[in-house]
Amino acid sequence: MAQATTATSNGSTSVSVEKVSGPWRDAWRTFRKNKIAMVGLVMIGFFILIALLAPVIAPYEYDTQALRDRLKAPSSSHWFGTDDLGRDLFTRVLYGARISLWVGTFSVVGSIILGTLLGILAGFYGKWIDMVISRLFDILLAFPSILLAIAIVAILGPSLQNALLAIAIVNIPTYGRLVRAKVLSLKNEEYITAARAIGMKNSAILLRHILPNSLTPIIVQGTLGIATAIIEAAALGFLGLGAQPPTPEWGKMLSDSRQFIATAPWTVIFPGVSIMLTVLAFNLMGDGLRDALDPRMKS
Amino acid sequence: MKAYVLKRILIMVPVLIGMTIIVFSIIHAIPGDPAETILGQKATEQSKEALREQLGLNNPWYQQYFAYMGDLLKGDLGQSIRTRVPITQEITPYLAATAELTVAAMAFAIFFGVNAGIISAWKQNSWFDYICMLIALIGVSMPIFWLGLMEQWIFSLKLHWLPSIGRMNQRDPVEAVTNLYLIDSLIAGRWDQLWTVCKHLILPSVALGTIPMAVIARMTRSSMLEVMNSDFVRTAKAKGLSQFIVVYKHALKNAFIPVLTVIGLQTGALLGGAVLTETIFAWPGVGRYIYEAISSRDYPVIQSGILIIAFLFVVINLIVDLLYAAVDPRIRYR
Numbered sequence: 014m015a016q017a018t019t020a021t022s023n024g025s026t027s028v029s030v031e032k033v034s035g036p037w038r039d040a041w042r043t044f045r046k047n048k049i050a051m052v053g054l055v056m057i058g059f060f061i062l063i064a065l066l067a068p069v070i071a072p073y074e075y076d077t078q079a080l081r082d083r084l085k086a087p088s089s090s091h092w093f094g095t096d097d098l099g100r101d102l103f104t105r106v107l108y109g110a111r112i113s114l115w116v117g118t119f120s121v122v123g124s125i126i127l128g129t130l131l132g133i134l135a136g137f138y139g140k141w142i143d144m145v146i147s148r149l150f151d152i153l154l155a156f157p158s159i160l161l162a163i164a165i166v167a168i169l170g171p172s173l174q175n176a177l178l179a180i181a182i183v184n185i186p187t188y189g190r191l192v193r194a195k196v197l198s199l200k201n202e203e204y205i206t207a208a209r210a211i212g213m214k215n216s217a218i219l220l221r222h223i224l225p226n227s228l229t230p231i232i233v234q235g236t237l238g239i240a241t242a243i244i245e246a247a248a249l250g251f252l253g254l255g256a257q258p259p260t261p262e263w264g265k266m267l268s269d270s271r272q273f274i275a276t277a278p279w280t281v282i283f284p285g286v287s288i289m290l291t292v293l294a295f296n297l298m299g300d301g302l303r304d305a306l307d308p309r310m311k312s
Numbered sequence: 313m314k315a316y317v318l319k320r321i322l323i324m325v326p327v328l329i330g331m332t333i334i335v336f337s338i339i340h341a342i343p344g345d346p347a348e349t350i351l352g353q354k355a356t357e358q359s360k361e362a363l364r365e366q367l368g369l370n371n372p373w374y375q376q377y378f379a380y381m382g383d384l385l386k387g388d389l390g391q392s393i394r395t396r397v398p399i400t401q402e403i404t405p406y407l408a409a410t411a412e413l414t415v416a417a418m419a420f421a422i423f424f425g426v427n428a429g430i431i432s433a434w435k436q437n438s439w440f441d442y443i444c445m446l447i448a449l450i451g452v453s454m455p456i457f458w459l460g461l462m463e464q465w466i467f468s469l470k471l472h473w474l475p476s477i478g479r480m481n482q483r484d485p486v487e488a489v490t491n492l493y494l495i496d497s498l499i500a501g502r503w504d505q506l507w508t509v510c511k512h513l514i515l516p517s518v519a520l521g522t523i524p525m526a527v528i529a530r531m532t533r534s535s536m537l538e539v540m541n542s543d544f545v546r547t548a549k550a551k552g553l554s555q556f557i558v559v560y561k562h563a564l565k566n567a568f569i570p571v572l573t574v575i576g577l578q579t580g581a582l583l584g585g586a587v588l589t590e591t592i593f594a595w596p597g598v599g600r601y602i603y604e605a606i607s608s609r610d611y612p613v614i615q616s617g618i619l620i621i622a623f624l625f626v627v628i629n630l631i632v633d634l635l636y637a638a639v640d641p642r643i644r645y646r
Contacts, residue, residue: 152330155629156622157584160602164618167606168341244455248588251457252603264457271461271592275469285458293453 043305050301056294064110073101075108076259084277094279096270102280105261106287112262113291116177117243121235123181125188129231132192133219137200147193150186158183158241159248166254173246173262176255180245184238191234195227229306237299240292247288263288316637320630327626335619336380338611340373350393350609367612389616394608399616403601407620408491409479410597413589414582416513417521422575425525429532429571433540434559444529451526456585460519460592467515474511477594481508516593520585524578531574535567542566569640576632580625 044050063070079099087094093102135146153161165179199205199222208218249255250264258265263284270280347360347369363369368376383390389399428448432441468476479493480486486497486505494513497505539545540563548562549555587599594600598617605613 148326148330151327152334155327155331155626156334156618157581157625159584160587160618160621163587163602163606164335164338164614167614168338240453247455248457251455251588252591254606264455267458267461274461274465278465281458281461281465285455285462288455288458289450289453292455293450296449296453 040305044301047301049297053294053297060110060291063107064114067107067111071104071107073104075105075261087279093283096280102283106283108261109263113243116246117239120177120181120242121238124184125235128185128188129192132189133196136193136196150189153186171254173256176246176249180242191230192227196223199223199226233303236295236302240295243292320633331622335615336377338615390612392610392613394610405491406598406601410586412492416517418579420517421521421524425528426532429529430536432533433536448526448529451522456519457588457592463515474515479512516589516595520589527578528574532571535570539563539567580628583621583625
């Protein structure tokens, strides 16, 4: 990002750098022009706001049961109706945004950190390290991801944390391969050779040159990855392998309510629509970022 | 081509071996004593010891792994703890059910996805294009388990058009020969059952096929748009060929390779999605088999089920790669 000011060591003078153009600024300009991507960004902002403000906005507690009010249709006192235990669905859907965004973001951050580390090791050091890591990626990718996540949770025991961990693990190869490919293509660039010629250490080359230049594809893939992670977490919750009651997780809410679908369809409609819209938002934004940051990645 | 096929198959070997190691590790990664986890805390020391012996848990791990590999190569997948039936025998009808479902879902996804993509590219920026791409966008963001529930609610519970669960009318079943009920009812000449089997297939295959359909439509559209602007398409148009022939014959042939890749990748992904779809529609397939095994901690079944699906996944990817090379000879020389 173009830095506006730089200060000298004693902080007495500051030099203004003109904000003309830079790759990030250009990207933002392209991104802003893409209306659909902006819709995605606004939707994500909205969901983050809801998640942060859930305790303030929510009219009830997410786990307060009122058995007299069970399976009530949407009304002015319960905007989204109530579930089979008389809990307010609007409140639960609001709190659900917290869980989905949390799981989505943190699992992707986890996969990115581990994937980047392994990808750099494989790409930069090559030889047998590359062989081992690349084969590991191949093997992990040879399983349908949701199935591998199910297997991992089956071992660790069902819980939201374990679901998050499982989703993070199964998505490591996606980022690992991306970073490896990027490192391989950067390694032979002239400025890396130059850096090496002036005696820069490997670790410095990695941190200063290779890592920053690998960021673009990671950001794009990470945004799309959050969408996938949210769906995967909801799927695990739906199968009873993720969040446990009374946690208001959207997937778990769906599976708890599915038996009431005929009599109380709102219990199934609202959590489902929430999952879809959140995932849609990240997909829109990811597509927009891809067009803005790296037009060649379009596929 | 022969050399290429051989090379591709050889590359598969280390991946398959790696997969068996991961799947083998599943039972060994269970924290604590697997025998106690499987049998429950109330089990006697004697029965736990018997199970440990049966599972070979008393041997060193490498011996266990080689024994496991030996069994696998003999086609022995072990025995279900819950039913005590050999898994190889038990899993066949489940596999057939999953095969029927995935083929139907993929047929739906390819037919609608490819055609929607072609017409969207052909009539770029028309209302048809916009609607198709909107549906595709929503389609890729749709949690399939929710789509399945909504389908059941609308088409079964509200409209009563289609059955919500199962594979056929169980009161008057067709004799199972292949376990593919479409074929079985044809063999038996049972037209009434053929119709009900079809009706049972519609909702689950639409639910399972929606994401691949959306992905295929988007890929077909972008690939077609690229080709439609090329010189040879202009030439074909200039020769005075009908639009339809230009689009479906000349352009499609050249736009199809990336679409084929996506179809392959999506078929593989479908196997994972099948777990969710089968759970919702009570479809007796491998996904449901694994899911039930998880709830009853039937670890040999979990192991084998996952291994079989992963194996199919790798084989499908291999077939796609080979098809890919057959369609585009340049790939073989890379």
